[in-house]
Amino acid sequence: MPNITENLNSRKQTNTDNISERSVATLDYTARNASDETDALNAVIAFAPDTFNEMRYHSAEVVEQLTHNTWRCSVRYVAKPTTVVQYDSTGGTQHITQSIATVGKYGNYSDELGQAIGVDGDNVAGVDKVVPVFNWTETHALEDAELNVPAYYALTGHVNSDPFQGYSAGEVLFYGVTGQERDDGLWEVNFKFGYQPNAVSLQIGGISGIEKKGWEYLWVFYNNAVDTTAKVKIKKPTAVYVEQIYEYGPFSSLGIGA
Numbered sequence: 376m377p378n379i380t381e382n383l384n385s386r387k388q389t390n391t392d393n394i395s396e397r398s399v400a401t402l403d404y405t406a407r408n409a410s411d412e413t414d415a416l417n418a419v420i421a422f423a424p425d426t427f428n429e430m431r432y433h434s435a436e437v438v439e440q441l442t443h444n445t446w447r448c449s450v451r452y453v454a455k456p457t458t459v460v461q462y463d464s465t466g467g468t469q470h471i472t473q474s475i476a477t478v479g480k481y482g483n484y485s486d487e488l489g490q491a492i493g494v495d496g497d498n499v500a501g502v503d504k505v506v507p508v509f510n511w512t513e514t515h516a517l518e519d520a521e522l523n524v525p526a527y528y529a530l531t532g533h534v535n536s537d538p539f540q541g542y543s544a545g546e547v548l549f550y551g552v553t554g555q556e557r558d559d560g561l562w563e564v565n566f567k568f569g570y571q572p573n574a575v576s577l578q579i580g581g582i583s584g585i586e587k588k589g590w591e592y593l594w595v596f597y598n599n600a601v602d603t604t605a606k607v608k609i610k611k612p613t614a615v616y617v618e619q620i621y622e623y624g625p626f627s628s629l630g631i632g633a
Contacts, residue, residue: 377409377418382447388428398454400427403438407445412437415446423450430454453559463510472501472595499597499610509570510550515631516561526628527552534590536623540632545573545588548621549629566631580612592618 385403402423406415420435430452438447531551539547547568554564571589579585579595587593597610 377406377415379418379422380405380407398430400430400452402427402450402452404448404450405441405445406448409444409446412440412446416448419448419450427452459514461512461514463512468503468506470501470503472499472597499595507571511568511570513566513568513631515564515566516557517564517630518561521630522562522564523628523630526630530624530626530628532621533624534588534621535626537625537627539626542570543573544623545590546570547626548590549624549626566629579615582612582615585615585617587617590621592620594618 382403388400409415433453535547550567577585596614600611
């Protein structure tokens, strides 16, 4: 069995918070009475600690042969970098057919439209508006064993079925991932999400008590009517529908924190 000792001035460490790099430490050892370099390296790996300064064992190598039965070996430890999160709250565009409030009416107007926008007697034209959508990207450096590519694929275009990172079920949409392998063997994976809040007690026209989860789609059904006072044909909101358009899934399968 080789005799292992740690060398003087063996401990070298470099710290970084950069996502593209990792904090690294190396420990140098001498293995004496080894039968060959493989025997020396295996003995050093067994002797060296599994972790060093909260870094995990990464690899070991034979540095040089000192005598016919003595080798100098090096053990490398690495730390995973801090997760990087990027935010984007510029919102998204949504076509709406109902206003929040009608703030002006002129001419031969009708009071029966219920905030419908762009009514011409036959159609409700509506308008495009910017709505709050909060997008963010998380960059994680993952080892091969931590990757779950089937889950990334299966959950793309899905909404969280359970609470996720402080958001309620139904509020987070998973857009998918991009990633690449780095020189140090880790995979740098970018997870992209969007957030829209769940809503309760919405009111549209004379219809109240409407509930809608963040990524469900709400639309309004209009019936033909006549405003007898203004003596005009109108479209009047008579029903509101809330549609599920995304499947739900457990985001815990992504492996980046519930």
